[in-house]
Amino acid sequence: MRLSHVTLGISTAAILISAGWFTLRALPEKSTSITLTFHAEMGGAPLVYDQFVYDNPGGPGTFRVRDFRFYLSNLSVAKGAETYSEADSYHLLRFDNADRSHSITLTDVPLQSVETVGFLIGVDPEANSSIQPRGDLDPNSQMAWNWEVGYKFVVFEGALRIGETVSPVVYHVGFSENARQQSFAIPSDSQVDGDVQVDLTVDLAKLFNGATRIDMETLPSVKFDRTDAKDLADNYADMIAPKF
Amino acid sequence: MFRVLLSLTAAALVFVAAWVVWDRARGPTATPIADFSAPFVFGRFSVPADNPLTQEAFALGRHLFYDPILSGNNTVSCASCHLQALAFTDGRAKSPALSGGVLEFSSMSLANLLWGQERFFWDGRATSLEEQALIPIQHPDEMDQDIDALMVELRASIKYRRMFRRAYGDVTAENTAKALATFMRMLISSDSKYDRYLRGKARLTAQEEHGRKLFMAHPDTKVSLRGGNCIDCHSQFLTSGFRDALDGFSNNGLDPDGTLPDGLMAVTGNSAHKGFFKVPTLRNIAVTAPYMHDGRFKTLEEVMDHYNDGIVVSDTLSPLILEADNAPDNGPDTIGLRMTPEEMAAIIAFLHTLTDEVFLTNPQLSNPFDGDT
Numbered sequence: 001m002r003l004s005h006v007t008l009g010i011s012t013a014a015i016l017i018s019a020g021w022f023t024l025r026a027l028p029e030k031s032t033s034i035t036l037t038f039h040a041e042m043g044g045a046p047l048v049y050d051q052f053v054y055d056n057p058g059g060p061g062t063f064r065v066r067d068f069r070f071y072l073s074n075l076s077v078a079k080g081a082e083t084y085s086e087a088d089s090y091h092l093l094r095f096d097n098a099d100r101s102h103s104i105t106l107t108d109v110p111l112q113s114v115e116t117v118g119f120l121i122g123v124d125p126e127a128n129s130s131i132q133p134r135g136d137l138d139p140n141s142q143m144a145w146n147w148e149v150g151y152k153f154v155v156f157e158g159a160l161r162i163g164e165t166v167s168p169v170v171y172h173v174g175f176s177e178n179a180r181q182q183s184f185a186i187p188s189d190s191q192v193d194g195d196v197q198v199d200l201t202v203d204l205a206k207l208f209n210g211a212t213r214i215d216m217e218t219l220p221s222v223k224f225d226r227t228d229a230k231d232l233a234d235n236y237a238d239m240i241a242p243k244f
Numbered sequence: 245m246f247r248v249l250l251s252l253t254a255a256a257l258v259f260v261a262a263w264v265v266w267d268r269a270r271g272p273t274a275t276p277i278a279d280f281s282a283p284f285v286f287g288r289f290s291v292p293a294d295n296p297l298t299q300e301a302f303a304l305g306r307h308l309f310y311d312p313i314l315s316g317n318n319t320v321s322c323a324s325c326h327l328q329a330l331a332f333t334d335g336r337a338k339s340p341a342l343s344g345g346v347l348e349f350s351s352m353s354l355a356n357l358l359w360g361q362e363r364f365f366w367d368g369r370a371t372s373l374e375e376q377a378l379i380p381i382q383h384p385d386e387m388d389q390d391i392d393a394l395m396v397e398l399r400a401s402i403k404y405r406r407m408f409r410r411a412y413g414d415v416t417a418e419n420t421a422k423a424l425a426t427f428m429r430m431l432i433s434s435d436s437k438y439d440r441y442l443r444g445k446a447r448l449t450a451q452e453e454h455g456r457k458l459f460m461a462h463p464d465t466k467v468s469l470r471g472g473n474c475i476d477c478h479s480q481f482l483t484s485g486f487r488d489a490l491d492g493f494s495n496n497g498l499d500p501d502g503t504l505p506d507g508l509m510a511v512t513g514n515s516a517h518k519g520f521f522k523v524p525t526l527r528n529i530a531v532t533a534p535y536m537h538d539g540r541f542k543t544l545e546e547v548m549d550h551y552n553d554g555i556v557v558s559d560t561l562s563p564l565i566l567e568a569d570n571a572p573d574n575g576p577d578t579i580g581l582r583m584t585p586e587e588m589a590a591i592i593a594f595l596h597t598l599t600d601e602v603f604l605t606n607p608q609l610s611n612p613f614d615g616d617t
Contacts, residue, residue: 050516066516066563096489133287140287140359140479142486146460157563168563172462221567224464 030112034077034196035105039243040068040095043205047100052161057208058215061162063169068204069094070154070236071123071136071143073179077106077114077186084109089119090127090135092143093202114186114196121236122153122179129176150174154236156207160216171207171222171232178233184242199243210235273410275299282358283434285442285481289358295374295422297429300411303612305427307407308420310611313397315387317342322380322424323611325351329604331528332431337539341385350539353532355433355525355603360484361492366521366537368493369511373425378417391417433527433603441597442481448597455594458587462564465572472551472581472591473568477523483598485523493520494562497555497579498536504558505537519560530599544595548588553580 040047042054042065052062072093076085086106093102122128123137128150131139138144143152156171190198208214212231222228277297282289291297308314312321325339326332332354338346349366357364363371370376380386381394398404399415412419438456440446448456460480461471477485477494485492493508499519508520521537535541541550555565557579571582583591603609 092488094489131285138287138487139285140482140484140486141488142476142491144475144480145462146475146480148460159563168567170563170567221464221466223462224467224469228466 030110030194032109032111032114032194032196033105033107034109034114034117034198035103036075036117036198036200037101037103038072038093038095038200038202038240040100040102040202040204043203047095047204049096052159056160056162056216057205058213059217061160061217063158063160063216065156065158065204067096067155067157069143070121071151072104073120073123073127073135075104075106075117075119077109077111078116078118079111079114082111084111088135090123090137092136092141095202113191113194116183116185117198118181118183120179120181121240122174122233123151123176124179125176128174128179145172145174150176153178154207154232156204160220162217167220169216169220173222173229173232173236175226175229178229180233180237182237182240187242187244200240201243203239203241206239207232207236210238272298272412273300277302277430280430280432282432283439283442283481286356286359286434287481287487291358291429292372292374295425297426298411300407301423301426302430304404304407304411305423305425306609306612307404308424309427310613313401314381314389314394316389316393320387325380325386326354328606328610329531331355331433331532331604333532335533337534339386342388343385347385349537350534352522353525353528354428354431355527356482356484357431358429359482360479360487360525361522362487363490363492363522367507367510368490368522373428374418374421377421377424377428394420431603431609433600435602436527436600437597438594439600449593451590451593452597453594454587455590455592456597458583458591459594463568463570463581465570470570470583470587471568472583472587473564474526474551474591476564476568477562478526482525483527484525490517490520492523493517494523495519495521495558495560496523497550497557497561497565498540499558500556501558504560516560519558526595527598528600528604530596531604544592545588548592551581552583552588555579 042048047065047068049065052064054063054065056063070093071090073090074085075089075091076083078084091104095102127134127137131147133139137151139147143155145152152172152174154171154173158169159166160169186196186198190196211234219228222232274296275298277299280297295301309322312318314321320342325334327334334351337350338348339351341347352366357373361368364373364376370379378391381389382391395415395417398408398420405415408415408419411423437446437448441448458470458472459474461469462473462476463469463471477496479486490508490512499505504519506518508517509515530544533542535547541547555561557566566579569580569582
């Protein structure tokens with residue numbers, strides 16, 4: 001008598017467990033895919049390279065852009081209190097392509113939807129003091145200063161023309177203290193069926209014109225001077241914004 | 245007794261025949277090159293999926309590389325212009341042309357081609373080593389060989405038929421290119437004093453260490469940092485140009501606009517690339533004189549003089565070169581690093597730590613026909 005009760009109990013439990021397991025397994029796993037597309041602009045219009053078409057923000061002359069690129073790292077997305085962080089999240093954003101844009105796609109994000117996105121402009125201190133290649137970090141690349149100094153976070157190179165005189169303008173901003181965190185709410189209309197498409201603008205003009213307005217004539221180069229580097233970092237902290 | 249002998253001979257014959265048939269019929273053996281390692285500081289590399297590194301391909305590639313059969317008149321091999329003792333350069337400003345005179349460019353060192361730029365030649369016109377390998381063979385002034393005629397010659401050789409079969413299958417132009425590419429990918433130089441220093445196995449002298457620091461620093465007079473800015477173009481561990489996109493090409497101030505050669509512009513059609521050349525590896529640089537794409541500098545001292553105060557301005561000159569200056573009084577006609585003689589000598593001392601005797605004498609990379617009878 002007892003024994004059959006036990007048997008019955010065990011088999012019922014087994015049936016319930018397996019039924020539950022199968023039902024749960026059959027439920028589709030909710031995951032979301034997100035594409036962030038960054039568009040390089042200068043004051044609202046697509047960035048133009050290699051032509052003297054921009055005014056020196058804080059002084060005389062016009063300037064041209066030869067190179068503009070930066071590291072975006074530690075990308076994470078969140079819904080409420082749930083957060084998903086990309087692994088080895090180090091992206092080199094460069095815009096020397098036809099549509100002046102750079103896309104990053106996160107697939108299989110284990111969230112039903114996403115409300116906010118966050119990232120660092122620059123590289124976190126741990127990765128910045130390592131020579132391990134990960135993500136787009138490469139110690140043999142143009143973005144590496146050398147292993148004692150770390151990575152350049154934001155690179156701008158170009159030239160300033162005043163009258164007939166052309167002189168180089170080189171801003172290489174690094175140092176761990178100059179990484180800047182940014183986060184945004186994702187526009188609600190950017191989500192269709194678990195597929196999120198977000199367009200963002202990267203306004204290079206903000207690098208030269210923010211808390212500090214740059215005169216390229218008096219500041220032709222920024223590299224290891226901590227104050228100059230911090231001024232530019234405070235400016236680039238605002239250069240990315242979602243496009244509506 | 246005779247019968248025993250006869251049947252033994254017959255058995256042996258059958259065995260040999262069967263072996264020969266089997267050896268021909270079976271596919272390539274393809275033993276992956278397992279024991280190959282490279283310092284992790286060299287970073288990532290990729291090998292084409294359809295041409296994995298195998299012992300058989302390496303052996304074949306090595307034979308082809310050293311064999312003058314690859315040229316039209318059977319006198320020139322790849323090694324005629326790429327000598328191991330000279331880090332696979334030829335020690336000349338410009339390589340001799342078959343028709344007399346010289347080629348347009350100086351021969352290039354072949355070392356660590358798995359890393360750095362994924363474009364080959366001074367102007368980057370080849371996008372893979374497989375594509376590159378067939379170019380000198382057919383070039384009328386280099387090896388002047390018709391590819392189909394070469395295939396006929398190679399197929400006539402039992403040895404090459406066997407080596408191709410083991411490595412790939414048939415004797416074809418494509419497989420010739422693949423084998424040469426494999427051999428060149430295995431030309432890895434990672435045993436210089438600098439490498440041993442990076443592995444913690446050697447110490448640099450005070451002068452070499454001073455040179456290393458200058459090599460690795462972009463000068464910034466604002467914070468009294470002195471530097472040679474070499475690292476702006478020659479990467480810190482590989483010392484070659486950068487891999488990403490076209491970052492490994494630049495204009496280092498050799499010629500004025502009027503006589504600036506096309507360089508990379510010939511390939512991309514982009515005028516911003518005029519005068520851009522492949523930033524070469526500096527590994528074994530002490531044995532690869534003369535220097536630059538046209539071999540214009542005979543010594544490392546001349547190279548340093550160029551970077552120090554011989555920079556010629558042109559529109560596409562690297563802004564990093566234009567702007568790098570160790571002297572604070574930035575006059576208009578002082579373009580160059582303006583370092584002291586001691587600093588230049590220190591950089592040259594550091595460059596000498598990049599010489600890798602193991603690489604220059606490694607018997608596995610040497611001429612396989614030497615000692616052959």
